[in-house]
Amino acid sequence: MDYIQGDSREQTVLFPECLDDYVGEDNPVRLIDAFVDRLDMQWLGFRFAILPETGRPPYNPLDLLKLYIYGYFYHVRSSRNLMREARRNIEVMWLMKRVQPDFHSISRFRKRNKRPLQRVFREFTKCLKGLGLIGGETVAIDGSKFKASNALNRSYNAKIVSREIQKIDQQIARYFKELSQTDKAEKDMPEDDRVIDIEAKLKQLDQEVQGLDIAMSDQQDNEEETNETKSSERRLIELKKRRDLLQKIAVMVEESADGQVCLTDPDARRMKGSRNHLVGYNAQIAVDAKNSLIAHLEVTQARADSRQLSRMAIRTKEIVGAGKLTVLADRGYFSNEEILACHRADIMTLVPKQEHSTSRKRGQFTKADFTYTPEEDVYLCPANEKLKLVNTSKPQKWKYYQSIKACKRCAIKNLCCPSVFRRIGRYIHEEVIEKAAADLKKQPQAMIMRKKHVEHPFGFLKQSLGMREFLSRGLDNVGAEMSLAGLSFNLKRAIKLLGVRTLISAMA
Numbered sequence: 001m002d003y004i005q006g007d008s009r010e011q012t013v014l015f016p017e018c019l020d021d022y023v024g025e026d027n028p029v030r031l032i033d034a035f036v037d038r039l040d041m042q043w044l045g046f047r048f049a050i051l052p053e054t055g056r057p058p059y060n061p062l063d064l065l066k067l068y069i070y071g072y073f074y075h076v077r078s079s080r081n082l083m084r085e086a087r088r089n090i091e092v093m094w095l096m097k098r099v100q101p102d103f104h105s106i107s108r109f110r111k112r113n114k115r116p117l118q119r120v121f122r123e124f125t126k127c128l129k130g131l132g133l134i135g136g137e138t139v140a141i142d143g144s145k146f147k148a149s150n151a152l153n154r155s156y157n158a159k160i161v162s163r164e165i166q167k168i169d170q171q172i173a174r175y176f177k178e179l180s181q182t183d184k185a186e187k188d189m190p191e192d193d194r195v196i197d198i199e200a201k202l203k204q205l206d207q208e209v210q211g212l213d214i215a216m217s218d219q220q221d222n223e224e225e226t227n228e229t230k231s232s233e234r235r236l237i238e239l240k241k242r243r244d245l246l247q248k249i250a251v252m253v254e255e256s257a258d259g260q261v262c263l264t265d266p267d268a269r270r271m272k273g274s275r276n277h278l279v280g281y282n283a284q285i286a287v288d289a290k291n292s293l294i295a296h297l298e299v300t301q302a303r304a305d306s307r308q309l310s311r312m313a314i315r316t317k318e319i320v321g322a323g324k325l326t327v328l329a330d331r332g333y334f335s336n337e338e339i340l341a342c343h344r345a346d347i348m349t350l351v352p353k354q355e356h357s358t359s360r361k362r363g364q365f366t367k368a369d370f371t372y373t374p375e376e377d378v379y380l381c382p383a384n385e386k387l388k389l390v391n392t393s394k395p396q397k398w399k400y401y402q403s404i405k406a407c408k409r410c411a412i413k414n415l416c417c418p419s420v421f422r423r424i425g426r427y428i429h430e431e432v433i434e435k436a437a438a439d440l441k442k443q444p445q446a447m448i449m450r451k452k453h454v455e456h457p458f459g460f461l462k463q464s465l466g467m468r469e470f471l472s473r474g475l476d477n478v479g480a481e482m483s484l485a486g487l488s489f490n491l492k493r494a495i496k497l498l499g500v501r502t503l504i505s506a507m508a
């Protein structure tokens with residue numbers, strides 16, 4: 001009895017095996033190869049899709065695209081790791097026909113083909129639609145925050161900048177105070193005269209710093225100067241430099257459109273994550289309800305989801321070519337304007353309303369207890385009084401209804417409003433919102449369905465793919481990363497549904 005033995009390393013064979021023998025018929029790498037080979041790289045806009053007539057031959061964008069898709073499929077995302085795979089992984093050798101690019105070329109490919117990579121994801125979606133895997137009738141939309149390549153302490157808004165400047169001012173003031181305490185000349189001065197004027201002291205420091213720089217270059221000669229003095233002076237220079245930088249950032253913050261600045265990745269935004277604040281991007285996905293495949297994805301800078309619904313829904317409808325589309329989203333997406341935009345695009349929205357009012361908790365009537373009568377354009381209140389239209393907001397978005405007279409003599413006023421009278425606001429297209437609410441009421445399982453379809457892809461991207469943060473910087477670059485990740489999710493899901501061989505033959 002012995003262990004199972006392998007072949008000798010020196011063994012030669014009469015009929016040498018070829019690379020293709022090592023890649024099984026059901027290997028996903030064959031599907032990646034078949035899918036990429038059918039793409040029109042020139043139409044997608046890949047660089048070097050048309051060979052230049054002169055210069056050094058470039059790598060074929062088909063090969064590099066295959067490498068990236070393979071990498072994201074098997075959770076290898078960095079260009080250095082992809083380079084390593086191309087040198088040691090037999091599947092990658094098969095896929096790339098033994099082309100072994102260096103990490104610079106791999107990384108450059110992603111940077112130069114941001115938009116085309118996003119189009120590749122859409123091409124695969126269309127392919128899935130053609131295969132009948134995407135139904136295009138109902139989609140669930142959701143968003144999740146992904147960390148950007150930017151540390152939290154390198155992002156600023158006006159509040160942070162002024163807090164930091166204040167902190168530095170305090171440190172500088174403390175330093176000068178210590179100096180003045182040791183200054184014999186100030187010994188006899190009254191205490192009140194020693195108030196520190198930071199701006200004046202900093203001007204003085206500017207002059208001192210110049211002198212100090214010269215002195216420090218000559219510091220070896222100054223043997224009497226103690227190490228302690230030198231370090232405190234250096235510290236002061238650092239504080240001064242930091243204050244100057246913060247003042248420049250304050251100007252940038254003021255000039256920025258949304259009042260914040262990120263130094264490492266200028267496109268990233270400081271936003272609230274599931275647990276705490278992060279600097280990142282808000283990735284939005286629309287998952288088709290037929291087979292839980294991602295129909296559309298986008299990376300945005302939006303800090304909240306409330307303005308994302310109509311854009312995502314309309315774009316998804318265009319991509320999947322649906323005549324009628326139903327969209328499921330959580331209450332974070334609720335917005336009158338967004339629901340109205342979807343309605344105008346012939347998209348049914350099933351989105352629960354955000355409950356801001358605390359009236360119900362306090363045991364008081366809410367707007368739901370008031371009945372609108374369209375024939376008379378009045379609200380009937382719980383005391384059976386008519387609240388009439390009194391004014392309309394500008395721009396005309398809201399109409400307001402009230403009856404001061406009725407409220408003054410009302411017997412149940414304590415259950416209705418703490419103020420003199422109750423005013424009811426009505427959105428100018430409230431009938432659309434009411435219809436959406438009625439549609440949602442008819443489908444009590446809608447939110448369970450939403451959760452079932454949309455949370456799995458994000459779970460896969462974050463847990464299985466380990467994609468908690470983006471490796472690249474800039475909105476287009478992270479969009480390309482997300483597209484590759486979404487494509488790998490869809491590939492896995494499609495393989496699970498139909499298998500590699502069926503998919504390849506269907507694509508042929």
Ligand code: SF4
Nearest residue numbers: 381383407410416422
């Ligand atoms: S307080 Fe005014 S609005 Fe409220 S129930 Fe009484 S009459 Fe109606």
